[in-house]
Amino acid sequence: MIKVRVPATSANMGPGFDTLGIAFNLYNEFEFSEDTKEIKFYGFKEEYSNEDNIVYKAMKACFDKCNYKPKGLKIALIKEEIPISRGLGSSSTCIVAGLLGANQIMGNPLSIEELFKIGVEIEGHPDNIAPAFFGGMVVSIVENKNVFYNKIDVKEGxxxxxxxxxxxxxxxxxxxxxxxxxxxxxxxxxxxxxxxxxxxxxxxxxxxxxxxxxxxxxxxxxxxxxxxxxxxxxxxxxxxxxxxxxxxxxxxxxxxxxxxxxxxxxxxxxxxxxxxxxxxxxxxxxxxxxxxxx
Missing domain, CATH: 3.30.70.890 (GHMP kinase, C-terminal domain)
Incomplete structure (x- = not known):
């Protein structure tokens, strides 16, 4: 059984539109396994318990990248602290968790940097995905389809x-x-x-x-x-x-x-x-x- 915890994030941060984000101590947790013959969802609302689920879409993007075909999947949301559609990165937790869960199922063929790039391609911009993956306050940009980021050492206080x-x-x-x-x-x-x-x-x-x-x-x-x-x-x-x-x-x-x-x-x-x-x-x-x- 694979468990993944992803923090809430806050993007844009005033003038840092689409490029600056920060991670906080509020979390969504997910559980994954490849032990069924079909795709099963647990803990999600009914409207999200299907193949349009963003966690599943992220997993499929990761599997497709490696030409991997899972036997079946169990995808569970086991802890939900981050409210949906409030500007706290709920969708990014789903994308990051799906990528990490899929990569773990395959035996980790992809690096975190490669997963990060896939996540940005799914989300469309890196400002939530970057702190969700790496924590802290992160500046990130996309240049010629490549993604670059740098963490800021935020002083206490x-x-x-x-x-x-x-x-x-x-x-x-x-x-x-x-x-x-x-x-x-x-x-x-x-x-x-x-x-x-x-x-x-x-x-x-x-x-x-x-x-x-x-x-x-x-x-x-x-x-x-x-x-x-x-x-x-x-x-x-x-x-x-x-x-x-x-x-x-x-x-x-x-x-x-x-x-x-x-x-x-x-x-x-x-x-x-x-x-x-x-x-x-x-x-x-x-x-x-x-x-x-x-």
Missing amino acids: ISFVALIPDFELSTSLARKVLPTDVGFKEAIYNISRVSLMISAFANGKYELLKYSCKDAMHEKYRSHLIKNYDLVYSKCISLGALSCFLSGAGPTIMAIIKSNDEDIVDNIKSFFYYEDISWDVKEFCIDNWGAMVY
Whole structure:
């Protein structure tokens, strides 16, 4: 029996659109085996218990790469902590787990780098797949169909607080509201801020996040799809958050706080209670290990 654990991820990270992501200590766990004569799904909702299941699709991509034909498969979701369609990388956990599970079944003919490339081809961009595989904060790009990445050594002193709405937001809808082109001014805005933001994470100058963790390419378009976005964002900043950003395509808003500032989390929860905003509040640490097979 093969078990795979994959962490939640948060992509885009302010100005790091489609290139910057980070892994957190929230997990989905899967179990695989090749001991049946058919494909069986366990733990998934009925609508996902078929060959359109993204875990199965990732496994098939891996098998096809190696011309391997499994006798049959048992694919089980044994632990689900990451909510679906909330901007926390749920689909990436399925892709990464499927690739690792399939590779393990075949006796590990493919390297992690090769699996990573297949995962990016499936997902279409690397910003969630990279931290899901490798953990930590990761910058990643695609160049001539090759994928390159680099982990950032994030200095201690901060925590991440996920503000998770009680509704889903499909990635396809969030993509549709984006413009097909951006102006020169917006490009310079994001390039300058993502450069400053990465340096702030690398050397611990977190006071710079107030200025650097801002975006001009996607958040202003997607925020209109999220009820109470402006209210929640501005309140977190007023309560002392270092910065906030839209997690992935949303609807989750991620706040960055100082590690020793525990009052902010309680104050956010109180604010939600009195404003009758039914969002979940979860404080995360960075997962630096990434996906694990055991």
